[in-house]
Amino acid sequence: KHKFWETQPVGQYKDVGNTSLPEGPIELPTPLDEVKQEPYNLPALYEWVTCDIDSEETCNEVYSLLTNNYVEDDENMFRFNYSKEFLRWALRPPGYFKSWHIGVRVKASKKLVAFITGVPAKIRVRDEVVSMAEINFLCVHKKLRSKRLAPVLIKEVTRRVHLENIWQAAYTAGVVLPTPITTCQYWHRSLNPKKLIDVGFSRLGARMTMSRTIKLYKLPDSTITPGFRKMELRDVPAVTRLLRSYLAQFAVAPDFDENDVEHWLLPEENVVDSFLVESPKTHEVTDFCSFYTLPSSILGNQNYTMLKAAYSYYNVSTQTPLLQLMNDALIVAKQNDYDVFNALDVMHNESFLKALKFGPGDGQLHYYLYNYRIKNALKPSELGLVLL
Ligand code: MYA
Ligand code: JJ1
Known part of the structure; x- marks a missing residue:
């Protein structure tokens, strides 16, 4: 049912209620030189870009992608409209990595058509303080939906987070995925x-x-x-x-x-x-x-x-x-x-x-x-x- 999420180190439906599984990391970190060094493959017409959110022009492009294509309510009456100032604030906390602000452009036109971001955060889970990435602003242009681009974006942000020796993340979504902590x-x-x-x-x-x-x-x-x-x-x-x-x-x-x-x-x-x-x-x-x-x-x-x-x-x-x-x-x-x-x-x-x-x-x-x-x-x- 979840062809992508079934392959990821997240709590799986089959394990819900299995009290023999311990709390904590699901997979161990791998040595940094074993992390894939090249970006994941995109369909041939598209290319990866690192978005410089300090640049007025790039910030405008991110803002318009999100303003026109980001989260809507279930009846499509409202759509989140994060301001540019908000995006700059959300994406540049202490210790942020520019490499975690990831865009996908059309090679020919350079139009920005997809986006995903991470920012670093220390999150305490019960007694352990864990270095994590907070993942947000996952967005694929309306015209490119249902082509399995989202899993590629998620794998690429994961790779870039791993390159900073961080192995956990926190995120929220309006959709049900394997499996919510709450x-x-x-x-x-x-x-x-x-x-x-x-x-x-x-x-x-x-x-x-x-x-x-x-x-x-x-x-x-x-x-x-x-x-x-x-x-x-x-x-x-x-x-x-x-x-x-x-x-x-x-x-x-x-x-x-x-x-x-x-x-x-x-x-x-x-x-x-x-x-x-x-x-x-x-x-x-x-x-x-x-x-x-x-x-x-x-x-x-x-x-x-x-x-x-x-x-x-x-x-x-x-x-x-x-x-x-x-x-x-x-x-x-x-x-x-x-x-x-x-x-x-x-x-x-x-x-x-x-x-x-x-x-x-x-x-x-x-x-x-x-x-x-x-x-x-x-x-x-x-x-x-x-x-x-
Ligand atoms: S949540 C906000 C998400 N954005 C929106 O809702 C904006 C409007 N929608 C869109 O732009 C698209 O519909 C998106 C999906 C991009 C959401 N989180 O490419 P596809 C799975 C995770 O054919 P599309 C936020 O920003 C779906 O279950 N997975 O689909 C936090 C299916 O997989 P599976 C999602 O509709 C993001 C696959 O994608 C989500 O064209 C946290 C289908 O791909 C979702 N919100 O594009 C991301 N929606 O078959 C995870 C769908 O397995 C971060 N899918 O069910 C994980 C941690 C990474 C870092 C790890 C570091 C160590
Ligand atoms: O805002 C939301 N719902 C509103 C509007 C509903 C319009 C029709 N669908 C709502 N209004 C009722 C308000 C009423 C005021 C008087 C008292 C009784 C209540 O319910 C909803 C949240 O409720 N918002 C959304 O659906 C937006 C998406 C939420 C998922 C977010 C995903 C987050 C992305 C991760 O970073």
């Missing part, structure tokens, strides 16, 4: 219900009018928590300590150092936003919340072209109840003109979703590890990892 549900909190309904993102509930719906989702004009403010560069050490101690409780979570926190969590306009609570008394950083900006193109609507969505990222509460912290996150998202605030049921998110009027979406997100076996699937609440 399956998460998307939840959505309307901030601009009228627009969401107009574009078909949500529907008027039973026995609801537009004006009752608008009232239901109303939020205060300003945040409630004393000491709630935007994160700044000087907060990196305190936020790193807070986040590290919080993430320690999850079975799978990133192992962030200060450089990672500066990159992944320091606010960058229209890319990532982070807020914290600084105790007015002790000036300690006690709580933290963050979200990233990922708009979606609205396909074929007369009145609107773009949906502005915030995605919950990492949140930590020690003094402020998580419910109140996330309500403040909703308030700042509303102030900044987001239409919807999205979250997965990971970490402690279940504790605020229903109370803050999030509703379940029609999408799920499956999480996977490459070459690392987990004995039993996790609950979403045991997962401390958010991929972009």
